[in-house]
Amino acid sequence: NAGVTQTPKFRILKIGQSMTLQCTQDMNHNYMYWYRQDPGMGLKLIYYSVGAGITDKGEVPNGYNVSRSTTEDFPLRLELAAPSQTSVYFCASSYPYGGGDHTDTQYFGPGTRLTVL
Amino acid sequence: AQSVTQLDSHVSVSEGTPVLLRCNYSSSYSPSLFWYVQHPNKGLQLLLKYTSAATLVKGINGFEAEFKKSETSFHLTKPSAHMSDAAEYFCVVRDSSGGYNKLIFGAGTRLAVHP
Numbered sequence: 602n603a604g605v606t607q608t609p610k611f612r613i614l615k616i617g618q619s620m621t622l623q624c625t626q627d628m629n630h631n632y633m634y635w636y637r638q639d640p641g642m643g644l645k646l647i648y649y650s651v652g653a654g655i656t657d658k659g660e661v662p663n664g665y666n667v668s669r670s671t672t673e674d675f676p677l678r679l680e681l682a683a684p685s686q687t688s689v690y691f692c693a694s695s696y697p698y699g700g701g702d703h704t705d706t707q708y709f710g711p712g713t714r715l716t717v718l
Numbered sequence: 719a720q721s722v723t724q725l726d727s728h729v730s731v732s733e734g735t736p737v738l739l740r741c742n743y744s745s746s747y748s749p750s751l752f753w754y755v756q757h758p759n760k761g762l763q764l765l766l767k768y769t770s771a772a773t774l775v776k777g778i779n780g781f782e783a784e785f786k787k788s789e790t791s792f793h794l795t796k797p798s799a800h801m802s803d804a805a806e807y808f809c810v811v812r813d814s815s816g817g818y819n820k821l822i823f824g825a826g827t828r829l830a831v832h833p
Contacts, residue, residue, distance in 0.1 A: 605761075641727070641825065641826070642825055642826070643808055643823030643824050643825050643826055644762075644808070644821075644823045645823075646820060646821075649820070659820075691761060691762065693762075706752075706764050706767065707764075707821060708764075709754075709761040709762040709763070710761050711760060711761040712759075712760075712761055
């Protein structure tokens, strides 16, 4: 059981380039999330998904897109990279809330450190 | 709206001494509260969570936290710090107003442990 995996671990982009951050979970969780963490700050929610085919915006969605074609995968797309998107990106997953004591817990991947120059 | 405030951005302790990381919350209903830990260059790991059961919650690695409704606090403590406890700690509240499991993070407290 690998949990939540993210690729790549590190990436440097030039302004205007595009890339996709990959996230996969093998826990059969319905809910998946993308966060960004800026230096000295807590995590902010970019997008989330409550199941395959269903996504919605979080707190800071501008400049990003997501898709959820399977339960396991939740890729995050940056279309036109900007320096403001330099950050560490974390993917997480959980069971739907209300299913028992374990459903509150989000499980996080190791993160992708992205620099836009 | 739900929110959490971590009262210290940095805490420094000596190995073997107690740890106290402070967190106050704001919630319009009985909250679910969490502490997550992030070691350098790692993802976040759940330390413990409060979900309206016992007010004193025990977590992993000897940490515990006490939910105090009258003080709207959820401080994290450990009796004796270990060098391996050096990390960033996040106090988190769950916001279920949108019908999903949304977490609101505090800004974090960086714990340094000195020999």
